[in-house]
Every structure is written in C-alpha cells, then in structure tokens.
Amino acid sequence: MNARVHISALVALLLFVAPARFVFAQPTGGTISGKVLLEGTSAPLHGAEVIVVGARRTATTREDGTFEIPNVPPGTYQVLAQREHLSAARLSVTVVAGATATIEFKLSVDAVHEEVTVTASASGTATTFEAFSAITSLDAVELAKNPGGTVADALASTPGVAKRSFGPGNARPVIRGFDGDRVLIMQDGVRTGDLSSQSGDHGVSIDPAGLQRLEVVRGPATLLYGSNAIGGVVNAITPQDAFRSSPFSGMLGGVTLEAGSADDALGANGSVQFGQGGWTGWAGGGSRRSGDYRTPSTTIANSATRLQSGRAGFGRTGARGFFSLGGSIEDSRFGVPFAGLFEGEPDAEIDIDSRRRDVRLDVGARHLSGSLLDAAKLTVGYTDYAHTELEVEDGVESVATAFSNDTLTVRTELEQKRRGRITGRLGAELFRREFAAVGAEALAPAVTQSSLAAFVYEEAAFDRFRLQFGVRAERNSYAVEPRPAGAPAEAPAVRDRSFNALSGSLGLHANIGTQSAFVVNLSGASRAPALEELYNFGPHIGNLAFEIGNPDLRVERTLGVDISLRSRAERAQGELNVFAYNISNFVFLDFTGEEEDGLRVANYVQADSRFVGMEASGEFQAHPMFHLHAGASYVRATLTGTNQSLPRIPAFSARLGVEVPWGGLTLSPEVVLTADQNRVFGAETSTAGSTVVNLGATYLLVDGHATHTFSLKAYNLTNEEYRLHNSLLKDLAAEIGRGVKLTYTIRFF
Numbered sequence: 001m002n003a004r005v006h007i008s009a010l011v012a013l014l015l016f017v018a019p020a021r022f023v024f025a026q027p028t029g030g031t032i033s034g035k036v037l038l039e040g041t042s043a044p045l046h047g048a049e050v051i052v053v054g055a056r057r058t059a060t061t062r063e064d065g066t067f068e069i070p071n072v073p074p075g076t077y078q079v080l081a082q083r084e085h086l087s088a089a090r091l092s093v094t095v096v097a098g099a100t101a102t103i104e105f106k107l108s109v110d111a112v113h114e115e116v117t118v119t120a121s122a123s124g125t126a127t128t129f130e131a132f133s134a135i136t137s138l139d140a141v142e143l144a145k146n147p148g149g150t151v152a153d154a155l156a157s158t159p160g161v162a163k164r165s166f167g168p169g170n171a172r173p174v175i176r177g178f179d180g181d182r183v184l185i186m187q188d189g190v191r192t193g194d195l196s197s198q199s200g201d202h203g204v205s206i207d208p209a210g211l212q213r214l215e216v217v218r219g220p221a222t223l224l225y226g227s228n229a230i231g232g233v234v235n236a237i238t239p240q241d242a243f244r245s246s247p248f249s250g251m252l253g254g255v256t257l258e259a260g261s262a263d264d265a266l267g268a269n270g271s272v273q274f275g276q277g278g279w280t281g282w283a284g285g286g287s288r289r290s291g292d293y294r295t296p297s298t299t300i301a302n303s304a305t306r307l308q309s310g311r312a313g314f315g316r317t318g319a320r321g322f323f324s325l326g327g328s329i330e331d332s333r334f335g336v337p338f339a340g341l342f343e344g345e346p347d348a349e350i351d352i353d354s355r356r357r358d359v360r361l362d363v364g365a366r367h368l369s370g371s372l373l374d375a376a377k378l379t380v381g382y383t384d385y386a387h388t389e390l391e392v393e394d395g396v397e398s399v400a401t402a403f404s405n406d407t408l409t410v411r412t413e414l415e416q417k418r419r420g421r422i423t424g425r426l427g428a429e430l431f432r433r434e435f436a437a438v439g440a441e442a443l444a445p446a447v448t449q450s451s452l453a454a455f456v457y458e459e460a461a462f463d464r465f466r467l468q469f470g471v472r473a474e475r476n477s478y479a480v481e482p483r484p485a486g487a488p489a490e491a492p493a494v495r496d497r498s499f500n501a502l503s504g505s506l507g508l509h510a511n512i513g514t515q516s517a518f519v520v521n522l523s524g525a526s527r528a529p530a531l532e533e534l535y536n537f538g539p540h541i542g543n544l545a546f547e548i549g550n551p552d553l554r555v556e557r558t559l560g561v562d563i564s565l566r567s568r569a570e571r572a573q574g575e576l577n578v579f580a581y582n583i584s585n586f587v588f589l590d591f592t593g594e595e596e597d598g599l600r601v602a603n604y605v606q607a608d609s610r611f612v613g614m615e616a617s618g619e620f621q622a623h624p625m626f627h628l629h630a631g632a633s634y635v636r637a638t639l640t641g642t643n644q645s646l647p648r649i650p651a652f653s654a655r656l657g658v659e660v661p662w663g664g665l666t667l668s669p670e671v672v673l674t675a676d677q678n679r680v681f682g683a684e685t686s687t688a689g690s691t692v693v694n695l696g697a698t699y700l701l702v703d704g705h706a707t708h709t710f711s712l713k714a715y716n717l718t719n720e721e722y723r724l725h726n727s728l729l730k731d732l733a734a735e736i737g738r739g740v741k742l743t744y745t746i747r748f749f
Contacts, residue, residue: 029367030095032103033068036061036081038702039108046705047252047749048083048107049242052093053126054423054461056366056375056415060248063705070319071367073374073418080127081105084139084212084747129568132459132468132507132521134160134218134577134615143208144256144743145668145696145711149265149288149305151185151236154208157672159615159631160218160232160577162650164726166542168263168293168736169305169334170203170352172196174726175218176579177611177635177649178231181530185234186225188241191431193383193407194356198532199542200728201339202387205332205356206236207309209256209269210286213237218615219562219579222525223457223470226431227501230525230558230581239271240282240313244324244362245377247317248275254747256286262715262739263303264291271311278317282326285310292335295734296721302335302349303733313360320367327359338732340391342541344598347393350400350541354387368417375415383407389441401439408432416458424458424470435531443547444535445494446481451528468507468521475500476528480535491537492551499555501526519564529553533587533604538597544728545589545602553606558583574618581611586639588646591682600683608640627659636679647684648726651677657694668696677725685731690722711743 036048044065051058052069055077059067072095082088086107093101128135136158146154152163152171164179165171175183181197185204196202208214217233225233239254253272259265269286289306292299313326332354339350359382366375389401413427433449453474460467477498483491507521536549560581567574586609589602613635620628632654637646657670672692680686694715701708719738723730 029071029073030097031068031070031100032057032072032077032079032093032095033066033100034103034105035065036067036083036105036107037065038086039106042106043702045083045086045107045749046250048081048105050105051080051082053078053080053130058242058246060242060246063250075418079103081107083107083749084141129517129566129573130509132509132519134562134564134575136161136216136218136617138214140212140254140256140745140747141698141709143211143214144258144709144745145698145713146208149207149209149267149290149307151204151206151208151214151234154214155216155234157631157655158216159617159633160613160635161216161633162653162726163724164200164648164728165724166201166728167300167303167335167337167733168290169303169332170196170201170336172202172204173216173234174648174650175216175232175234176613177637177646179648179726181228181533182231182527183234184225184229184232185236187236188238188244188360189235190360190379190381190409190411191226191383191407192236192356193358193385193405193433194354195385195387195403195405197530199540200544201336201352201542203332203334203352203354205307205309205330205354207267207269207286207288207307207330208236209258209267209288210238210271210284210309210311211236212239212241218577219521219523219560222503222523222527223455223472223505226429226451226453227472227474227476227503227525228527228530230527230556230583238311239284240273240311240326243273243275243280243282243317244315244326245317245322245364245366247278248273248280249277250275250749252747252749254745256743256745258288258741258743260290260739260741262736263293265289265741269309279314280317280324281312281314283312293736294739296719296737297734300337300733302339302351303337305332305334307332315362321363321365323361323363325359325361327357330354330356336389336541337729339541341732342544342598343539345391345393349392351390351392351397352387353390354385356383356385358383370417372417373414374417377413377415379409379411379413381407381409381411389439399439401437401441403437404435406434421460421462422458423461424456426456427454429453429455441538441540441542442484443538443540444480444531444549445483447531447535448479449476449531450479451476465508465510468509469505471502471504473500473502474526474528478531478534483537488537492549494535495551497529497534497551499528501528501555515569516565516567519562519566521562523558523560523562525558525560527556527558529556529587529604536604539599541599542728543589543602544599545591546596546599547589548601548603550604553587553604554585556583556585556587556606571621572619574616574620576614576616578614579612582640583609583611609637609646610640611635611637625660625662627661629655629657629659631655645679645681647681649677649679651675651687651689651725664700666696666698666700668698670694670696674722674724687723687725687730690720691718692720692722693717706746706748709743709745709747711741711745713741713743715739715741 089105150171162174255270267288271284311328315324340348364377410430436446455472457470503525505523617631652675699710
C-alpha cells in the first residue's frame with residue numbers, strides 16, 4: 001500500500017476523531033434495566049441480547065439474567081429481548097432523563113419469532129419488520145439445519161436467493177437474479193476481500209457453522225455499502241461481532257459438530273467469548289471437509305472440499321467508548337469438477353487452494369452530548385487473499401495460475417443525535433484493492449482499484465409512518481499495468497479508468513393497523529464496471545467462455561421501485577415483496593458464436609435491461625402442534641431492446657413445509673418445487689423443473705446455562721435427479737442425491 005492510502009486513512013481518522021471533544025460531556029438520558037427469564041421455569045437467561053429499537057442501544061444479560069442500558073435519550077421505545085433457540089419478546093418503555101425504567105422479559109421455545117438486522121438500518125439494530133429493505137435474518141439454529149458447507153447452501157431456503165456454483169466448494173448467492181459484482185458479500189459489515197465475484201469457480205470461504213447470524217438484504221443496498229450492491233448484500237455475522245462495542249461480563253460459547261452421508265461430510269466449529277471489567281476477548285475456529293458428492297446416478301469426481309478457519313481478538317468497552325482488535329485466517333481447497341474436460345485434458349483435475357488473512361480494528365465513541373452527534377465509529381480492515389489453481393495429473397501437482405488480492409477498507413460512521421423526528425447516520429469510506437494474477441488464466445493485468453465514498457442515510461418518524469431518504473457519492477478508479485510481454489496481439493489495449501457514481505433513495509414505511517405495514521422504496525443507483533468487465537482477455541473456464549473485456553464501458557445506472565406488504569401477529573407473520581428495476585448500460589457477456597481454445601467467445605457489452613419479480617414468505621401457527629410455513633420467488637430479466645432473456649436467471653420456485661412441535665422435539669417435512677426454466681439466452685440450454693422432498697427433526701434441551709440442539713435433515717428423500725439453472729455444470733452434473741445430515745450444537749451461557 002502506498003502513501004496515498006496512508007493519507008486517505010488519516011483523513012478518515014480525522015473525520016472520526018473530530019467529534020471526540022463531545023465525549024466527556026455529561027449524559028442527559030435515562031436508564032433501562034431489567035431481567036430476562038425462561039418461560040415456565042423463570043430461570044435467568046445469560047447471554048440474551050436486549051435491543052432498544054431505533055436508539056442504537058444494546059446490552060447482553062449477565063449470569064443472573066439482568067441487564068442495564070444507560071444513557072438512553074428520553075422518549076418511548078420498543079425494547080426487544082432475544083436469544084437463539086427461543087422466541088423474542090417485545091415491550092414498550094418510556095425513558096425519562098435521569099430516571100430508570102425497569103422491565104422483565106420471558107422467552108419461550110417457539111417456531112414463530114422475530115428476526116433482527118444490523119445491516120440496513122439508520123439507527124443500528126432493528127427488526128426486519130421495521131426495516132425499509134426486504135431482509136431475511138437466519139440465526140445459528142436455522143443455519144445448522146441446512147445441508148451443505150457454504151453461505152449459498154445456508155441461504156438456499158431464503159426467498160429471492162438462488163445458488164450459483166461450479167461444484168460444491170465454490171457456490172455463491174444469487175439475489176433477485178443478480179450475480180457477481182452486483183452482490184456484495186461481507187463479514188461483520190466489511191467486504192470479505194475474496195475473488196468469488198469474478199468467476200463461477202471461485203468460492204466464498206466462510207463456514208456457516210461458525211456464524212451467529214446470516215443476513216440478506218434484497219434489492220439495492222448501495223447507500224451504505226457500495227455502488228456495486230444493486231442486487232443486494234449478504235452479511236455473515238460472527239459471534240464476536242456484538243462484543244466489539246457492547247459491554248459484557250462472563251463467558252459465552254458453543255460447539256457444533258456435523259456429519260453428512262451423500263458427500264461424506266464431517267465438520268466441527270467452536271467459539272468462546274469472555275468479558276470482565278470492561279475487557280472482552282474471543283477465540284474460535286473450525287474445520288470441515290467433504291468427499292466427492294453422489295447424485296442419484298453417479299459420483300461427481302473431484303468435487304471434494306475442505307476448509308479450516310480460526311479467529312481471535314480482544315477489546316475494551318467503557319461507558320462512552322470502545323475499541324477492539326482482531327484477526328482471522330481461512331484456508332480452503334476444493335475441486336473444480338470437469339475443469340480438465342473444458343481445458344482439453346480429460347484426465348487432469350483442477351483444484352483451487354486459497355488462503356485469507358485479515359485484521360480489523362474498531363474504535364468508537366458514544367453517548368456524545370454535543371448538539372449534533374450521538375456516536376462515532378471507525379473501522380479499519382485489511383485482507384490478504386491469495387489462491388492458486390492447481391493442475392493435478394497422475395498425482396503430480398503444478399500451479400496453473402496464481403492470484404493475489406489485497407484489500408484495505410477504512411470506514412467512518414457518525415450517528416446523528418435524534419432531532420425531533422429525524423435520526424440517521426452519515427459517513428465516509430475508503431476502499432483500495434491491489435489485484436494481480438500470473439499464469440494460464442491470468443486474464444487481466446495487475447490492477448489497483450481505489451474508491452472513495454461519502455453517504456448520508458436519514459429516517460424521519462411520524463405517528464403512523466416513517467420516511468427514509470439518503471444519498472451516496474462515490475468515485476472508483478482503476479490504475480492498470482500494461483499487459484505482459486507475449487500477450488496476444490488481438491487483446492484490447494488497456495487504460496486507466498475513473499468513474500463517478502451517485503446513488504439515492506426515498507422510502508415510506510407506513511403502519512396499517514397495529515400488526516401490518518406497507519413499505520415502498522424508490523432508488524437510483526450507479527455502478528462502475530468491474531475489473532474483469534474492463535480488462536479480462538482469454539480462456540476463462542470459471543465462466544465457460546473466452547472472455548473479451550471492454551475498457552470503454554460506461555457507468556451502469558439503475559432506477560427501481562420496491563414494494564413490500566408485511567404482517568405480524570402472535571400466531572402468524574408474512575411478507576410479500578414485488579420489485580422492478582430498469583437498468584441502462586447493463587453489462588453482460590454476449591456470445592459471438594465463435595470458439596477459441598475450445599470455449600465460446602464472449603464480449604462484455606452493454607444494453608438496457610429490466611428485472612421484474614416477487615418474493616413471498618409466511619408462517620402460521622394453525623395449532624400449538626402445527627406450524628405452516630411457505631415461500632416463493634420469481635424473477636424475469638430481459639434486454640428491453642429485444643425482449644431477450646438474460647442468462648442464468650433462476651426459475652420460479654416455491655417451498656411449503658410444516659413444523660410439528662412436541663415438547664422439545666420438532667418435525668419439519670417440506671417440499672421444494674422448481675419450475676422449468678425455458679427463458680434462456682442465446683445457446684444457453686433450458687432446465688427442467690423438479691420436486692424435492694426433505695424431512696427435518698430437531699430436539700432442543702435447555703439445561704441450566706446451556707442449550708443442546710440435535711438436528712437431523714434428510715434431504716432429497718425421493719432421490720430425484722434434478723439440476724439448478726444457475727449451476728454452470730448443470731448439463732454435466734445433477735445436484736446431490738438422497739442423504740442425511742446430522743448436527744449437534746451446544747451453546748453455553
């Protein structure tokens with residue numbers, strides 16, 4: 001990293017420390033205190049999260065179940081208490097300056113519960129019902145039920161989300177038909193720094209078993225996180241994320257063990273968090289591996305995977321400030337099935353061996369008593385990522401291509417003090433990336449990407465509705481080195497490019513009665529072309545194309561509308577989302593009909609497009625021993641000039657299941673329906689629909705300061721041979737056949 005990075009980081013640091021002079025003024029708020037108990041036994045719950053919705057205030061309960069949240073601005077709030085495995089409870093509390101409001105929560109085992117998000121709210125943590133964006137939040141219990149070892153597998157049952165893959169080890173989420181650079185993957189709010197967006201055979205090296213929660217923001221999330229996130233954001237939240245800034249005393253932790261039959265999978269993951277006297281620390285890690293997976297008719301060679309991870313950190317939390325420092329490592333290796341066939345060497349196997357190292361610093365001040373700001377936070381994250389593509393023939397390994405991708409993120413967020421009806425946050429973000437590749441598939445020369453952004457995100461609350469408005473200005477620059485000596489003469493000349501992107505949104509969240517809401521968002525987003533779209537040239541097995549980039553591409557502009565109808569009640573909740581996006585200068589691969597190196601030649605081109613679709617989900621407790629849940633997704637994506645369908649768009653899908661609780665045991669049969677996908681692009685082949693039947697069983701035991709969860713997931717019970725339209729190998733390999741996944745999780749608190 002050169003001097004310009006250090007200067008930019010210093011500027012961001014100055015933006016952060018500017019309000020620090022307010023830190024030592026005396027607070028003028030009140031206090032919320034109380035206790036969280038287990039329904040039925042009144043046993044205290046340690047480690048439950050208590051959230052003051054809309055006030056960016058949280059606490060974790062002590063060993064005796066008590067909590068205290070000081071310095072809450074005067075007003076009336078909804079306070080939410082929750083813990084994984086259990087239902088959430090909500091109470092209304094009025095806070096008076098200098099006074100203490102006392103409340104008590106009782107949590108119970110319940111299939112219908114509230115979901116929370118930290119990813120897309122102007123005021124910190126909020127429930128997904130109250131958020132402006134369409135959000136799904138999966139806790140650790142739900143993640144443990146899903147077979148497969150990737151983030152994309154964990155999200156397979158989420159409406160609006162599909163899975164792109166080139167085998168089990170390199171799956172990546174597709175949101176509302178958007179893939180690649182248009183979907184941002186983060187861990188604890190910071191980009192993962194891998195190369196999964198650039199190629200279909202590059203994966204996201206995050207183990208879902210090590211997560212506390214997985215959040216999906218569907219639709220444009222460009223204001224807070226980057227101009228490229230027009231499809232949405234996936235935020236993988238680790239157990240330590242809550243303790244970077246919240247006081248905690250005692251010890252929490254957990255261990256997950258799992259095994260699967262149809263791919264011979266084995267995995268273990270554990271974590272521990274501890275706090276005393278304002279100091280907190282955490283450590284964790286895990287390992288998982290799987291063999292070649294079996295379809296109903298055959299075994300897919302070279303589809304094995306393995307992943308090891310570790311993390312540790314510490315921090316200090318005070319009444320008005322905090323800091324934390326931590327790091328993590330992730331090493332993975334997975335096979336790329338049939339890659340040798342595409343390279344003209346059927347007997348060769350291609351593996352991807354990756355490593356990721358990251359370090360992160362968080363510093364914050366809160367409960368500021370100036371007239372403008374309530375809190376400030378600075379996050380600095382650095383990721384060193386590299387992977388090699390290995391050719392294995394007759395047991396001998398050789399490096400075909402080596403990639404490196406180093407990223408630096410410096411992000412400052414300032415939370416405004418509530419002024420009348422208005423709250424919000426503003427901030428600035430610096431992102432710098434140094435990319436290089438050497439070898440047979442070094443499609444792009446070395447590139448340094450830099451972006452600098454500033455954003456404002458505001459909410460105004462009225463009696464029965466809230467307004468949201470915001471804007472983000474971003475500049476992206478690419479400094480590219482010349483193509484190496486010996487590059488083909490027909491390769492397009494490369495040149496430096498810079499792009500200015502301005503994005504904005506306006507939203508309405510209106511209450512309909514006491515248990516329903518109508519939400520509408522209008523958004524305009526601008527996305528700079530991605531590195532691979534500008535500079536790639538050569539055979540790219542990961543996308544099954546001989547790619548030709550275009551250094552003259554223009555900014556992609558999206559104008560969209562999202563409409564949501566939500567309802568929640570004691571025994572039911574549901575959500576219907578519809579969306580429409582018009583995108584000018586949409587970038588895509590257009591196949592020419594020619595072949596080069598055994599692959600179809602494709603140019604990165606631009607044309608206007610339209611994405612229209614819907615998602616629906618719901619849960620209903622028809623009887624104390626019968627819970628119904630359902631979901632459906634549909635998206636249609638076309639080029640507006642020709643009405644031609646865009647490539648690899650997911651087919652309509654629906655999911656219907658029931659949960660039958662009996663004491664601590666819950667049975668969960670479900671059926672997943674996928675329609676034919678006959679709307680294809682060019683020479684893309686159609687994909688037949690499917691009906692997949694699954695059966696789950698979960699037993700929950702709450703024992704003192706620990707919960708034990710035993711899960712069994714029998715998947716594809718009828719052993720149906722089916723294929724997913726977003727799989728790049730769908731014409732060669734079916735999805736996994738009948739199998740069983742067993743999971744045991746203990747959480748101590």
